[in-house]
Amino acid sequence: MDAIRKQLDVLMGANRNGDVTEVNRKYYDRDVCRLFLVGLCPHELFQLTKMDMGPCPKVHSFQLRKEYQEAKAKGEDNYDRELEDVIDRLIVECDRKIARALKRLSEEDAKAAIAISVSEVTQLMFDLFADL
Template identity: 90%
Template sequence: MDAFRKQLDVLMGANRNGDVREVNRKYYDRDVCRFYLVGLCPHELFQLTKMDMGPCPKMHSLQLRKEYQEAKEKGVDNYDRDLEDVIDRLIVECDRKINRALKRLEDDDAKAAIAISVSEVTQTPEIDEMSKQIKEKLKEADQYDFEGLTDMKIRVMEVVDELRVKRADKQSMLLLDAFNKDRAALPQPVPNPPALPPFPAVAPDPHIQERINEKLKRAEELGEQGMVDEARKEMDEAEALRKLTPRQEPTGDPAKFTAADVRITDQKLRVCDICGAFLSVYDRLMGPVFREVLLQLKN
């Protein structure tokens, strides 16, 4: 219910019910989200992900955003620095996550602890053009939303969704190529390793063999007497004693078994240099949201 109420507040204004207290609301009020006024609320970025910050406890309003933009042009207020500080903290948190992920991979396999530069691998003129189109369409959707043209906004958002899917497909293919190139650089295992010699037969322990013979003889006697359950129990105990016979362990040269023999069959994980997540070749890619927005604010 709160989610629907918040959507109505954004679309129709918080004073849609004629509440006098909310009619006089200003953009600089304490319960108004300053990050939304600037253009980006972190609570809306990572919904339904591991980095979900939950719903924003403060108010979002397109009308108040417009008032803030007008005040900013006049030099009255500027909240850009507040958003920059929040994004800086999020980037530091992501860097720590990256380091922890790299350390975790290093513990299992030092060669696999590679941070794929997602921002560089997926940065092409075609991807940049799609990102530019998405940004322009989102601004257009906000304008339609502010003017109350809901149908036009829905159409624009459908175009945005299509562009995002196309961009994600292009980025995933570029990332897959990067994985394949990195995998090709790994040392390859021996194609036909030499077969191990058969295990030599080991003589059973005399004491254990004597007990096995006693159990088998006792089982035979019980069987002749018609005591089937007792005979079966003696047979099971004899079989258990037979399994206690020591086995010869293979004596192979451990130097011949390299880490590549194990790593080459499970070389799918890398660490994202943006959020620190473990990436798989089958993952879809999310863009470098934080650094992109921070660069725009600083410029």
């Protein structure tokens, strides 16, 4: 239920029902997702994948994104570097997982090759003894 409420907050704003009195949030508040303000929250990037990070614990608001973009245009704030750092860390983690998976596949291929060669040798031995 909280996830649905959060999605509605993102789409329609926290005061969508007119019952929230605290709407004085600023884009630079601690509970606002800076990466969402820049344009890409990694929690949304890998949804329903093995790298799913779950829902973002911070506030995503299109209104705050607009305020941030206005401040960025004035040269007041710029969170782009934070997003670049997060993306770099995600790339390193993805590369590490890919390398681990490739190693596991090569080990399985080696085991399969051994099994095939053993079965071929067994078949040859069977054929030799059948001829005797």
